[in-house]
Amino acid sequence: MPALSTLPTAAELDRQAHRLYAVARRARTIAYILANPQATGDGVAYASARIPRAMSAAQRLLTLPGVADHEETPYALSFLKAAEGQLSAPSTRLLRIAATARQAAARADDTDDDLRVVVFHEIEERCRFLVDAAAVEPVLGRRGWTDRERQASDALQEQAARWGLTEDADDVRPTPPAVPAYLSQQAAERAAARARCAAGIRCTEPTCLAYGAVKVTYLVDSWLCADCIKAANTRLNPEGHAPDPVRPVPGGTPESGRYTVTLYNAIGKGARSVKCSTPQRAQFIAETVRPFNNTGYTIHVTAPTPN
Structure with a gap:
């Protein structure tokens, strides 16, 4: 039995507990960060670093006299067990893969590697879908993974390893692994969109398919090609407007500037903005980024790039 002088007082014991x-x-x-299917790579890294540190601090406190037997300790241990379980859960591994896939897709986008962009985006989406399916909420009828989700998780981790997206994966092969036909088709469509957008922003007249449109006066949020500018003025002149009110905005379509593409839900709520520096990139984003099932877009020039 320890000497009386070494025993903590009740107040000290309560404080440590x-x-x-x-x-x-x-x-x-x-640990709740690791259960969020939309967690970012920074969030996952933060949780992965902080939880082990908390576990170490808790273990040190548990070695203090009397703390392990305190009435509040079982509640603390249940929290620690839940956090440790979440840290090592298969869904957390999928979140790490999702974060890595997002970063890899961004790098592939910088080099116009359309196949890798498409594959990495799909891997990320499938990972986040399975993380969401892992939630256990009996009141809402959600009971976590079934054997089907576990098998899907194993297959997805194997696929991610082949593409170099896991911590234990080999270096990314110069020749990509074989992919399903629908992914190859998506990559081809993405490459075709880039080729179209090389001419610039698409004319906003619904019936026009021309690219290389310019920002115009009078018509709000409109980008028109030369033919549609003439057609708009022909339509407006007989209505009593000043002659030719629709004209290109001087310097309104800089080759290098700050463009903001606003992508919005055409049939509901929700919007997100993406910034870029060229009209070609702005139009490419507008045609290839689809955060909603029915995505509309507007393109604005925030400011020209200073010389």
Whole structure:
């Protein structure tokens, strides 16, 4: 039995037990990041680093006299167990793959590697779908993964490893692995879109398919080709407007500037913005980024790039 002088007072014991509880609860809160299917790579990295540190701090507190037997300790241990379980869960491995796939897709996009962009985006989406399916919420009828999801997770991790997206994967092969025909088709469509957009922004007249349109006066949020500018003026002149009110905005379509593409849900709520620096890139984003099932877009020049 330890000497009486080494035994903690009741107040000191409560204080250390409360510290343990606070550490454990904080670890559990951080672990919720790893259950969020939309968690970012930074969020996953933060949680993956902080939870082990919290576990180490908790273990040190548990070695203090009397803390392991305190009445609040079982609650703290349940939080720690949940956090540790989430850290090692298969769904967390999928979140790491999703974050890596997003970064790899961005790098592939910079080099116009359309096949890798398409494949990595699909891997990311499938990972996040399975992370969402892993949630256990009996009240909502959600009971986590079935054997089907577990098999899908294993297959997805194998696919990610072949593409170099896992920590234990080999270096990415110069020749990509074979892919299903529909992914090859998507990559071809993406390459075709880039070729179309090389001419610039598409005319916003619904019936016009011309690219290389310019920002115009009078018509709000409109980009028109030369033929549609003439047609718009022909239509407006008989209505009593000033002669030829629709004209190109001087310097309104800089080859290098700050473009903002706003992608919005055409049949509901929701929007996101993407910034870029050329009209070609702006139109390419507008045609290839689809955050909603029915995505509309507008393109704005925020500011020309200063010389």
